[in-house]
Amino acid sequence: MxxxxxxxxxxxxxxxxxxxxxxxxxxxxxxxxxxxxxxxxxxxxxxxxxxxxxxxxxxxxxxxxxxxxxxxxxxxxxxxxxxxxxxxxxxxxxxxxxxxxxxxxxxxxxxxxxxxxxxxxxxxxxxxxxxxxxxxxxxxxxxxxxxxxxxxxxxxxxxxxxxxxKERMSEKDVEILEVVTQGLGHIGKGPEGVQLRPRDGGIMMPEGRDVFIQACTYMPKNALYLLENNGYTLNDLTYFIGHQANMRIMSNIAKQLELPEEKFLSNIEELGNTGSVSSALVYAQYAKSFKKGDVVCITVFGGGYSAGAALMKV
CATH class of the missing domain: 3.40.47.10 (Thiolase/Chalcone synthase)
Known part of the structure; x- marks a missing residue:
C-alpha cells in the first residue's frame, strides 16, 4: 500500500x-x-x-x-x-x-x-x-x-x-510496509481503562496508571515487531511517532529502546491528546519534511484496550 x-x-x-x-x-x-x-x-x-x-x-x-x-x-x-x-x-x-x-x-x-x-x-x-x-x-x-x-x-x-x-501512483508516494493491530480487551483493566459514555460522565480515564503501563508495553513491542519483520533494526528507524497521550510514555519508551530524542516526533505539548488522530496528525504535520529512504513507524495504544502500528518507507 x-x-x-x-x-x-x-x-x-x-x-x-x-x-x-x-x-x-x-x-x-x-x-x-x-x-x-x-x-x-x-x-x-x-x-x-x-x-x-x-x-x-x-x-x-x-x-x-x-x-x-x-x-x-x-x-x-x-x-x-x-x-x-x-x-x-x-x-x-x-x-x-x-x-x-x-x-x-x-x-x-x-x-x-x-x-x-x-x-x-x-x-x-x-x-x-x-x-x-x-x-x-x-x-x-x-x-x-x-x-x-x-x-x-x-x-x-x-x-x-x-x-x-494499492499500487504506487507517483514517485512521491510513501510505501506502507506493514500494519499490525491487536484487540486487548482481555488484559489489565481492559474496557474500563478509558470510557466515553455520552450520558454518563462523557470521556474519562479512571484507570490512568494501567493505561500508562500497557501503553509503555505494547507501543514499543509492536514497533520492534514491525522493524524486525521487515529486516530493519532500531538503528534504521528515522522517526518514531507514538500516540500522543502523555510525554512520560514517550520518555519511558525512549529509555526502553535507547532511542535519541531527535527520533521522536510529537505535538502533545501544544495540542494535548487529540485522540485517535494524534499519531496520524503528527505524521501529516511532518510529511513534507521526510526524505527519500526515511523509515517511519507509527505505534499507538487505545482504551478498550487496543493497539497497533504501521511501518512506512519514504
Missing amino acids: FINASGYYIPEERVDNQHFLELNGLTSEWIEQRTGIRTRSKAKPEENINTMSMEALKQALPDLSYDITEVDLIIQASYSPYDTVATGAHVVQREYNIAGAKALYLSSACSSFVNALEVVEGYFCMGKATKALILSADKNSAYYNETDPKSGHLWGDAAAAFFIS
Missing part, C-alpha cells in the same frame, strides 16, 4: 494550563510535569469531526496525483462521533460525488486510524477496492468534563486525511 497524499486540520483556539487551576485546582506545573502538555487545541462549537475532516481533506487534495472520484473506499476513523448515522465518510462522498465508493465509520479507541489502515489493506487484498480515503478526527471537547481532575485537562481536537492506494 502507498500513502498518496495527507493533510490535517487543527483548530485555532488553544486552552492553556492556567484554565484548569480555576476549574479543579491543578497547577500548570503539575499538569506539565505529568503529561508534557502546556496547551491543547479546541474546536469551535459549530465545528465537528465531519467539518474538521473536510478541512484536512482540502489540504491534502493539491498533492493528490489522481482525481478524488477514483476513490472507492472511504473510512472515517474516530471515537467521538458527530452523527452515528450519516458519518463524515458519507458527507465527503456527497460533497465530491464519489459515486462508486463504499463509505463506513470505524472506531477502536485511539488505535482507530491504524485499524483503518488495516481495514483498507483487507479491502485491497480482497480486490474490493484500489484507492481509499481515511478521515481521522476526534472532537474531544464535545464530550469531556474539564472539571474531572483525572483526565479533564488532557484533551485536544484535530483531524487528518490520508489518501491510500
